[in-house]
Amino acid sequence: MEEKETLLDFIQQQSGKLVEQTITHTGLTFISVLIAVAIGVPLGILITRKKKLSSIVLGFAGVMQTIPSIALLGFMIPLLGIGAKPAIVALFLYALLPIIRNTYTGIIGVDPTVTEAATGMGMSNRQLLYKVQLPLAMPVILAGIRTATVINVGVATLAAYIAAGGLGEFIFGGIALNNTTMMLAGAIPAALLAILFDWLLSRLQHLNFSKLRRRLYILPLILVLLSSFYLLPEAYESKVKAGFTPEFMGRQDGYLGLKSVYGLNIRTVVINDMIMYKAIYEKKLDVISGSSTDGRVKAFDLAVLKDDKHIFPPYYAAPIVREATLEQYPEIEAVLNSLSGTINDSVMTELNYRVDYLKQDPARVAKDFLVANNLWKAPRGGNKGTIRIGSKIFGDGYILANIYKMLIEGNTDLSVVTKTGLGGTKIVFDALVNNQLDMYPEYTGTGLLVLLTPPKQLVDSLIANSQQVYDYVSGEFRTRFKIKWLKPIGFNNTYALMMRKEDMKKLNIQDISALTNYVNHR
Amino acid sequence: MRIFFLIPVLSVMIQVSHVTKFFDSGATAVKDVSFEVKEGETLVLLGTSGGGKTTTLRMINRLIEPDEGSISIDGKDIRQLQPTYLRRKIGYVLQNTGLFPHYTVLENIGVVPQLLKWEKTAIEKRSRSLMEKLRLSPAEYAHVYPHQLSGGQQQRVGLARALAADPPILLMDEPFGALDPLTRINVRQEFRKLDELHNKIVILVTHDVEEAFELGTRIGLMNQGSMQQLGTPKDLLFRPANAFVQQFLQPKQFELELKTLLVEDIINWLPDTTNGSPDLTLEPGNSCWEALAAGINESVVQYNGQQKLVNGNTILEAIARYKKAL
Ligand SMILES: Nc1ncnc2c1ncn2[C@@H]1O[C@H](COP(=O)(O)OP(=O)(O)OP(=O)(O)O)[C@@H](O)[C@H]1O
Ligand SMILES: [Mg+2]
Numbered sequence: 001m002e003e004k005e006t007l008l009d010f011i012q013q014q015s016g017k018l019v020e021q022t023i024t025h026t027g028l029t030f031i032s033v034l035i036a037v038a039i040g041v042p043l044g045i046l047i048t049r050k051k052k053l054s055s056i057v058l059g060f061a062g063v064m065q066t067i068p069s070i071a072l073l074g075f076m077i078p079l080l081g082i083g084a085k086p087a088i089v090a091l092f093l094y095a096l097l098p099i100i101r102n103t104y105t106g107i108i109g110v111d112p113t114v115t116e117a118a119t120g121m122g123m124s125n126r127q128l129l130y131k132v133q134l135p136l137a138m139p140v141i142l143a144g145i146r147t148a149t150v151i152n153v154g155v156a157t158l159a160a161y162i163a164a165g166g167l168g169e170f171i172f173g174g175i176a177l178n179n180t181t182m183m184l185a186g187a188i189p190a191a192l193l194a195i196l197f198d199w200l201l202s203r204l205q206h207l208n209f210s211k212l213r214r215r216l217y218i219l220p221l222i223l224v225l226l227s228s229f230y231l232l233p234e235a236y237e238s239k240v241k242a243g244f245t246p247e248f249m250g251r252q253d254g255y256l257g258l259k260s261v262y263g264l265n266i267r268t269v270v271i272n273d274m275i276m277y278k279a280i281y282e283k284k285l286d287v288i289s290g291s292s293t294d295g296r297v298k299a300f301d302l303a304v305l306k307d308d309k310h311i312f313p314p315y316y317a318a319p320i321v322r323e324a325t326l327e328q329y330p331e332i333e334a335v336l337n338s339l340s341g342t343i344n345d346s347v348m349t350e351l352n353y354r355v356d357y358l359k360q361d362p363a364r365v366a367k368d369f370l371v372a373n374n375l376w377k378a379p380r381g382g383n384k385g386t387i388r389i390g391s392k393i394f395g396d397g398y399i400l401a402n403i404y405k406m407l408i409e410g411n412t413d414l415s416v417v418t419k420t421g422l423g424g425t426k427i428v429f430d431a432l433v434n435n436q437l438d439m440y441p442e443y444t445g446t447g448l449l450v451l452l453t454p455p456k457q458l459v460d461s462l463i464a465n466s467q468q469v470y471d472y473v474s475g476e477f478r479t480r481f482k483i484k485w486l487k488p489i490g491f492n493n494t495y496a497l498m499m500r501k502e503d504m505k506k507l508n509i510q511d512i513s514a515l516t517n518y519v520n521h522r
Numbered sequence: 523m524r525i526f527f528l529i530p531v532l533s534v535m536i537q538v539s540h541v542t543k544f545f546d547s548g549a550t551a552v553k554d555v556s557f558e559v560k561e562g563e564t565l566v567l568l569g570t571s572g573g574g575k576t577t578t579l580r581m582i583n584r585l586i587e588p589d590e591g592s593i594s595i596d597g598k599d600i601r602q603l604q605p606t607y608l609r610r611k612i613g614y615v616l617q618n619t620g621l622f623p624h625y626t627v628l629e630n631i632g633v634v635p636q637l638l639k640w641e642k643t644a645i646e647k648r649s650r651s652l653m654e655k656l657r658l659s660p661a662e663y664a665h666v667y668p669h670q671l672s673g674g675q676q677q678r679v680g681l682a683r684a685l686a687a688d689p690p691i692l693l694m695d696e697p698f699g700a701l702d703p704l705t706r707i708n709v710r711q712e713f714r715k716l717d718e719l720h721n722k723i724v725i726l727v728t729h730d731v732e733e734a735f736e737l738g739t740r741i742g743l744m745n746q747g748s749m750q751q752l753g754t755p756k757d758l759l760f761r762p763a764n765a766f767v768q769q770f771l772q773p774k775q776f777e778l779e780l781k782t783l784l785v786e787d788i789i790n791w792l793p794d795t796t797n798g799s800p801d802l803t804l805e806p807g808n809s810c811w812e813a814l815a816a817g818i819n820e821s822v823v824q825y826n827g828q829q830k831l832v833n834g835n836t837i838l839e840a841i842a843r844y845k846k847a848l
Contacts, residue, residue, distance in 0.1 A: 111618040111620075112625075113616060113617075113619075114620050114621075114622060114623065115620045116585065116616065116620060117614075117616050117619075117620025117621070117622070117631075118620075118622070119585060119609070120580075120583055120585055120609055120616065121607035121610070121614065121633050121634050121683070122606045122607070122608075122610035122634060122637055123637060124606050127637070132624075135624050136623065136624055140615060187606070266594065315772075346827040355642065520725075
């Protein structure tokens with residue numbers, strides 16, 4: 001019962017947003033279906049007359065349908081950018097096949113003696129089409145429109161990935177935040193919309209068309225009306241537009257904090273992480289949420305806004321090592337700490353850029369870095385023992401694991417095995433606690449918020465000060481898990497707001513307060 | 523006199539000359555067929571299934587274009603006419619009715635007048651009057667859909683639709699095909715009496731020999747695409763062009779002779795009588811079949827002041843002599 005109440009609470013709190021998303025969702029669905037009808041029905045009619053074209057046209061529409069939706073949306077970005085346009089085009093392409101195919105089969109399926117009679121009575125091709133073929137094929141055509149609509153209600157949830165809005169914002173936010181209530185608040189209305197539209201169109205389909213021939217013309221009108229829903233949210237669009245991931249949208253140390261602490265009132269769109277960087281680069285967005293050391297910050301010529309009110313918790317990286325390992329091989333502590341202070345945010349961004357964007361081998365990038373900093377030594381090939389280094393699947397971890405391997409093998413008689421790509425935090429940490437790893441690089445913020453999860457008050461009192469966070473986690477880890485936090489490496493891989501470098505310079509915005517000032521006083 | 527295609531002529535005439543049609547399947551559906559039909563005439567195309575009757579018919583309203591030969595109406599080649607214009611002037615009754623399932627009976631009948639942009643009220647009036655003539659109660663059937671009608675009723679609607687705009691030409695493809703034999707005879711007789719058909723060219727397709735002889739002013743017998751014989755019923759019966767014609771009529775020969783020959787045809791071979799007052803008087807225009815049916819015993823016919831004895835024997839004798847004298 002508790003679950004149900006919280007869902008209702010959530011819906012009540014977010015009713016404005018829910019209505020907006022539902023309207024956007026309806027608009028996206030119907031505008032794309034409308035275009036698909038406007039193009040698909042004539043195309044379907046055309047191929048009943050030019051049969052040679054039919055296999056080409058149906059084949060093309062069929063191929064469109066088999067492209068996975070997220071991939072199709074992805075293809076649209078370079079062509080049409082982000083937002084409603086690519087979403088509508090992608091949805092339109094999905095709706096095309098059922099509409100063309102049903103128009104075609106509906107018309108082909110009309111009893112040939114009836115069309116022959118119509119021709120024999122002296123009807124022109126046009127009269128044959130409007131008086132006989134279309135009315136008789138209408139139930140089949142409507143079935144196609146119905147299928148297309150239901151498909152599109154589903155696919156339109158993905159529009160949230162490319163900043164087109166819709167109920168997908170709650171669904172994907174809920175998934176990213178592991179927040180079932182939020183997910184259901186998006187998923188249930190989406191399912192209800194699908195059922196509602198299906199039902200409405202089925203009513204239409206079973207009308208007696210012979211009696212309602214004239215009233216049929218209201219159908220396009222209804223479609224246009226529903227489509228126009230989409231235009232509503234566009235009406236109050238502001239100049240500065242922010243694109244945030246679904247996860248960021250729902251977090252206190254994310255968009256909620258931006259609103260409550262900074263008072264930032266910015267027009268936001270929800271967007272997929274992979275598309276976000278490209279979108280800001282192409283000036284479809286002006287501000288995005290990202291991680292400060294992401295290689296794409298460099299690749300797309302962005303810069304991070306300073307978090308002058310400290311709403312983003314510090315995520316300083318440091319190696320964490322089992323105390324048992326340190327007792328057995330005490331020499332590694334100094335070796336690992338030798339990296340401390342050498343990698344700041346921009347160095348880490350540079351390294352990530354080379355791996356993620358230039359696709360260079362992490363081992364090579366690690367070696368180049370050590371050589372440049374005079375830390376490189378050839379491996380000694382010793383066999384005193386083996387150190388097991390783990391890492392998460394993200395870029396930082398790969399590179400750091402490689403750097404530590406080279407440091408240990410160059411400076412001690414130990415050998416190293418790396419176990420990279422161990423998925424999420426939980427998996428790597430469990431492996432360390434259970435003595436399947438000896439060490440891995442971790443972030444202070446993750447240690448605090450994900451692994452220790454202290455009460456909210458305590459978090460609030462610590463979070464603004466990176467040193468306090470570090471002290472707290474290293475103390476707790478020692479007593480609770482017998483794991484030692486070594487010295488921080490230097491960079492802070494935290495949430496960050498970022499903008500195009502040129503804009504920051506032009507508008508003289510360096511921190512989030514300045515951005516708030518700029519946005520709120522326009 | 524009527525005006526067809528805006529050219530005033532004495533009478534409408536269709537000329538089909540040396541028409542041939544091949545289909546992709548390789549078969550020759552129609553082979554070098556020629557005939558003429560004049561206003562007021564009913565030409566029946568008779569023949570075996572697949573003989574090319576429907577194909578011939580459909581070439582006249584250009585639903586099919588001939589591969590060779592030409593067709594003209596009032597001397598004008600139909601290829602020079604707009605197909606839609608041509609078709610609206612030609613009533614067409616389809617083999618399988620081809621009624622519009624989404625139109626009511628009234629709307630179905632009004633299709634061609636509507637295409638010709640008649641006034642709404644005029645269309646409705648015309649449609650209702652045709653329904654009455656064809657014995658379909660407008661009160662009961664005007665607003666029902668074709669699937670709610672029996673096969674026979676559907677065929678009447680099909681006929682009404684073809685007649686609606688009073689076209690000078692009527693093409694009918696097995697219009698009574700869906701009727702049981704009894705109803706068929708009745709409908710046929712009604713059809714013959716329809717004033718709507720006067721002064722029209724009617725081309726009617728059937729594979730029912732009796733129907734052909736009853737309705738046709740002339741009959742064209744077709745087999746495998748070729749016209750075997752084209753002539754009056756008497757020509758086919760008594761002067762068959764080839765063995766096929768003879769064989770085709772063979773099973774019904776006797777009945778057809780009785781129905782086709784009139785009493786006046788054989789009057790010279792009937793015996794005279796002075797046998798008092800006749801118990802039944804026949805008209806010379808009655809067929810021998812009617813004469814036989816009427817006089818189970820004996821009857822007397824008055825003809826040009828002569829009195830002739832009519833009974834089974836005298837008729838059979840007279841017919842035999844008639845044939846010998848041909
Ligand atoms: N559209 C077509 N395509 C190919 N062959 C056809 C087509 N229409 C008719 N035929 C062929 O042409 C021949 C004549 O057909 P048609 O329909 O004229 O015969 P019919 O005399 O009307 O026969 P029925 O009494 O069975 O209606 C048949 O062999 C038929 O198979
Ligand atoms: Mg036929």
